[in-house]
Amino acid sequence: xxxxxxxxxxxxxxxxxxxxxxxRRFISEYxxxxxxxxxxxxxxxxxxxxxxxxxxxPQNPYDLAQVDVLDSRLPPGEVGFSGMAYWLGSDxxxxxxxxxMLYGLRISLSVGFLSGLIxxxxxxxxxxxxxYIGGRVESLIMRIVDLQLSFPAILVALMLIAVLGKGVxxxxxxxxxxxxxxxxxxxRGSALVESQKEYVEAARCLxxxxxxxxxxxxxxxxxxxxxxxxxxxxxxxxxxxxTLSFLGVGLPQTEPSLGLLISNGFEYVLxxxxxxxxxxxxxxxVTIVTINLVGDQLRDVLNPRLAR
Amino acid sequence: MTAFILRRLMQxxxxxxxxxxxxxxxxxxxxxxxxxxxxxxxDQEDIEAAIRALGLDRPIWEQYWHFITGALQGDxxxxxxxxxxxxxxxxxxxxxxxxxxxAALVMAIVIGIPxxxxxxxxxxxxxxxxxxxxxxxxxxxxxxxxxxxxxxVFAVMLGWLPSTGRGPTATFLGITSSLFTLEGWxxxxxxxxxxxxxKISLVIRLTRAGTREAIHQDYxxxxxxxxxxxxxxxxxxxLKNILIPVVTVLGLEFGNLVAFSVVxxxxxxxxxxxxxxxxxxxxxxRPVIVxxxxxxxxxxIIINLVVxxxxxxxxxxxxxGEKSA
Amino acid sequence: xxxxxxxxxxxxxGVENAxxxxxxxxxxxxxxxxxxxxxxxxxxxxxxxxxxVLGLVGESGSGKSITGLSIIGLIDPPGRIVSGAIxxxxxxxxxxxxxxxxxxxxxxxxxxxxxxxxxxxxxxxxDTQITEAxxxxxxxxxxxxxxxAREALSGVGIPAPERRLKAYPHxxxxxxxxxVAIAIAFINKPDLIIADxxxxxxxxxxxxxxxxxxxxxCRNTGTALIWITHDLAVVSAIADRIAVxxxxxxxxxxxxxxxxxxxxxxxxxxxxGSVPSHNARGKRxxxxxxxxxxxxxxxxxxxFRNRCDFAxxxxxxxxxxxxxxxxxxxRCFYPxxxxxxx
Numbered sequence: 008x009x010x011x012x013x014x015x016x017x018x019x020x021x022x023x024x025x026x027x028x029x030x031r032r033f034i035s036e037y038x039x040x041x042x043x044x045x046x047x048x049x050x051x052x053x054x055x056x057x058x059x060x061x062x063x064x065p066q067n068p069y070d071l072a073q074v075d076v077l078d079s080r081l082p083p084g085e086v087g088f089s090g091m092a093y094w095l096g097s098d099x100x101x102x103x104x105x106x107x108m109l110y111g112l113r114i115s116l117s118v119g120f121l122s123g124l125i126x127x128x129x130x131x132x133x134x135x136x137x138x139y140i141g142g143r144v145e146s147l148i149m150r151i152v153d154l155q156l157s158f159p160a161i162l163v164a165l166m167l168i169a170v171l172g173k174g175v176x177x178x179x180x181x182x183x184x185x186x187x188x189x190x191x192x193x194x195r196g197s198a199l200v201e202s203q204k205e206y207v208e209a210a211r212c213l214x215x216x217x218x219x220x221x222x223x224x225x226x227x228x229x230x231x232x233x234x235x236x237x238x239x240x241x242x243x244x245x246x247x248x249x250t251l252s253f254l255g256v257g258l259p260q261t262e263p264s265l266g267l268l269i270s271n272g273f274e275y276v277l278x279x280x281x282x283x284x285x286x287x288x289x290x291x292x293v294t295i296v297t298i299n300l301v302g303d304q305l306r307d308v309l310n311p312r313l314a315r
Numbered sequence: 316m317t318a319f320i321l322r323r324l325m326q327x328x329x330x331x332x333x334x335x336x337x338x339x340x341x342x343x344x345x346x347x348x349x350x351x352x353x354x355x356x357x358d359q360e361d362i363e364a365a366i367r368a369l370g371l372d373r374p375i376w377e378q379y380w381h382f383i384t385g386a387l388q389g390d391x392x393x394x395x396x397x398x399x400x401x402x403x404x405x406x407x408x409x410x411x412x413x414x415x416x417x418a419a420l421v422m423a424i425v426i427g428i429p430x431x432x433x434x435x436x437x438x439x440x441x442x443x444x445x446x447x448x449x450x451x452x453x454x455x456x457x458x459x460x461x462x463x464x465x466x467x468v469f470a471v472m473l474g475w476l477p478s479t480g481r482g483p484t485a486t487f488l489g490i491t492s493s494l495f496t497l498e499g500w501x502x503x504x505x506x507x508x509x510x511x512x513x514k515i516s517l518v519i520r521l522t523r524a525g526t527r528e529a530i531h532q533d534y535x536x537x538x539x540x541x542x543x544x545x546x547x548x549x550x551x552x553x554l555k556n557i558l559i560p561v562v563t564v565l566g567l568e569f570g571n572l573v574a575f576s577v578v579x580x581x582x583x584x585x586x587x588x589x590x591x592x593x594x595x596x597x598x599x600x601r602p603v604i605v606x607x608x609x610x611x612x613x614x615x616i617i618i619n620l621v622v623x624x625x626x627x628x629x630x631x632x633x634x635x636g637e638k639s640a
Numbered sequence: 641x642x643x644x645x646x647x648x649x650x651x652x653x654g655v656e657n658a659x660x661x662x663x664x665x666x667x668x669x670x671x672x673x674x675x676x677x678x679x680x681x682x683x684x685x686x687x688x689x690x691x692x693v694l695g696l697v698g699e700s701g702s703g704k705s706i707t708g709l710s711i712i713g714l715i716d717p718p719g720r721i722v723s724g725a726i727x728x729x730x731x732x733x734x735x736x737x738x739x740x741x742x743x744x745x746x747x748x749x750x751x752x753x754x755x756x757x758x759x760x761x762x763x764x765x766x767d768t769q770i771t772e773a774x775x776x777x778x779x780x781x782x783x784x785x786x787x788x789a790r791e792a793l794s795g796v797g798i799p800a801p802e803r804r805l806k807a808y809p810h811x812x813x814x815x816x817x818x819x820v821a822i823a824i825a826f827i828n829k830p831d832l833i834i835a836d837x838x839x840x841x842x843x844x845x846x847x848x849x850x851x852x853x854x855x856x857x858c859r860n861t862g863t864a865l866i867w868i869t870h871d872l873a874v875v876s877a878i879a880d881r882i883a884v885x886x887x888x889x890x891x892x893x894x895x896x897x898x899x900x901x902x903x904x905x906x907x908x909x910x911x912x913g914s915v916p917s918h919n920a921r922g923k924r925x926x927x928x929x930x931x932x933x934x935x936x937x938x939x940x941x942x943x944f945r946n947r948c949d950f951a952x953x954x955x956x957x958x959x960x961x962x963x964x965x966x967x968x969x970x971r972c973f974y975p976x977x978x979x980x981x982x
Contacts, residue, residue, distance in 0.1 A: 154330070157615065157619075158574075158615065159570070159571045159574040159575065161574055161575060161577065161578070162574045162577075162611065165577065165592070165593075165596065166604075166608065168596065169596040169599075169604050242455070246455075246457045249457050249459070249460075250457060250459055250578055253459045253460075253578070254459075254577070254578065254581055254593055255593070255597060256593065256596055256597065266457075266459075269459070269460055269463065270459075272463075273463055273582075276463055276466060276467050276471065277466070277470075277478065281467055284460070284463050284467075285464070285467070288460040288463070288464070291457055291460065292455060292456060292457070292460065295455040295456075295457070296451070296455040299451065299454065299455050300451075303451075532758060533754075533755055533758035533759045534758060534759055534761040534762070536753065536759075537751070537753055537759040537760070537761075538761065539714055539745070540712055540745060540746060540750065540751040540753075541745070541746035541750075541772065541776060541824065542742055542743060542744070542745035542746030542747055542773070542776050542777060543746070543772060543773075543776045544742065544776065545742075547772065547776070551764070551772075552761050552764070555761075555763045555764065556761070556762070556763055559763070629763075630763060631762070631763060631765075631808040631810070632762060632808070632810050
């Protein structure tokens, strides 16, 4: 996805012989904002941290052999009975907060990205179908999309959780259900514009198959808006998952995302043990802000191309 | 106008019917609530009696028929947990939620419009840039975490405001609300701010974008050329134009506020219908969940209708039914 | 004679020694953009007498609109008046505090804009938009202001003014809206009105009506009028004097008859030659080759020389202002012979 190719911008740009390719132009336009480049690099770091959490984290917070309950609720920087230093403190069960956050980030990001990918696939397929077939099918699909989008995402998700119950798979189903409509609407919009254009007409005249026209001709031209929506939705999905987990209707305790860590720390806030909720919250915030910054710049860079 | 409203109402009835169907059957896929609600030590006979009492032994379509005929008479079933009518439970808690949502809406307007206006009029100043940075942050901050931080800073560390609960209420013009007492305001401030945060960011963005666009319009230039004082140019000519989209969006967002109060109420232990929903989901109290949904759907439909009418009143170019720009 | 001397003298010029309603002297309005300094108005001098109509002619981007906005004090950052003077009623408007010029604006100096569709606020009723112009400057009650508004609407030939007052702009036609804008401009009986292409967006028949209304009102009230346009046909119908702008400078000015009848500057001649007229039917229309230059990186010398058929070696220097005849001003080293236009 674009989020992973963007961080490569600064290194690639240093290369010799700048030939004007779409990718190169995209990279140079994206790099106009230093903030956005920083965000992209930072996002890459976050992804790497999450991916290699088991290797980086000081302890495995879910391996009972490594966790010492005597070390619970230690403030940041304290050294516990086990002789281990807790840089960000420890939580109610004596887990190293830094480690728990790295593992939490891993879960939050994977749930966010996975649900985003599935929703994008479903949404794009439905949107393309609607735009290509048109008529009653299209208006029925768009009715459903509009109806769903008129309700707040959190409400739809809560209802699904109420129906489906807890669990990682259930949460992903809920997040996909909440998101697909955005993709469907976006893809249908740009596919409609594209299918009016002459090259599609030409492809039809050549007698190309429907599948070929849709996937080789229309879909690639819908990608820019799709990418923008995907970044925004990834941030939304991560925040929504955290919220559901906080409300106690999201991920189970065995799969603690950042949201669940914050939730677990909530009970200690009133007694002044701020770190258990604060640090995971900051990690969550930084993740969302970073994705949003990347998304903002992507929108600026990709939008003018839409207008053409 | 009347025809328009009637047509909209007809559509709405259809939406409610479909929603009730989806929701009711959806909720019934969940694991049997009997075992959650009945004492595990109870013998088989007691369980059977409980199932019969709750009507869970009937076929699902019969349960739905029972539900729908009841709903038309204002009876949405009894809560498994409280043993009270579900609708009553929700209506009981609705004022607290509406109070919170209204306070948040007012905050969004009072804080968002002036800041957005400033950022739109002086886009280059560092104050504007910080306002915009703040609004990006406001969009990114997860509501529940902000709530925790608000409690931590203002209630725990500074001790200025109470951390949880709703303040004392008073009755004014037949409406009972904690907004009518000074102490009540101390309680509502943090949760309302928490709930409003996203909307403040939204209003700032909308107002700024509207201002940036309107400021270059000829009618603003003409108003200035007439020698009107700046406060009239901005306060009347500019504001009246940009308020149309802001009011429309905010109106539609009110339903969102009510929905999102689920989170805020949970954090601040605010005795509203959102908190009831969460505990009902956790205890699989189906009638309450269904009743909440029906109420929310109704609320959304009413809000949409009110916003449409409001929009046509605000913008003379739009008259309902004519559909001319 | 120095340019400054000429400008000052010109400001005082008048057939009957009358104090000019407005005298602009060596006005420079520049825009400080990221890409560089845009010299939109670069040393413009002219004057208008009471009751006189001055046509300010030029292509888009010549700085004619910016000149108008500079006079009325509506130049927004990144633009500002860099130097020069705008003398009006014994004051220099370019140095006036914002509040002072605000009080003049709409009261003593009024402005009419190009697009009547856009100039009126879409969400305010006509009566509000007229009365506020009165009440911003005069301490009158709403009833009096409404009476004035009604009178003003009849004055510009709007039938059933009572009904129009209650209307919103979108309920009126384009010509009607421009009449409303003109009524607003005239309502405080200003000494000067700046009309920025007020008829360009209108149908030809409506154009003629609007021209007539504006001319009539000026004649009756003694208001001076600056009519900004790119349309020589319009300006020759209404203006007493004409100033031709090119790339931020006035290249030629004089009475309407002089400038149209015997243009001295090659650019003016080109403009006149490119207007279709029935006298020259069957002849090829003249075209000015090339494009208006970007004001961002204007080379020194005459800005027109790259498009000019008569450019000579001297043109790489900026031509000074000369006065070939009384009341005529020219910026050109190689003026046309009078008989150049057939």
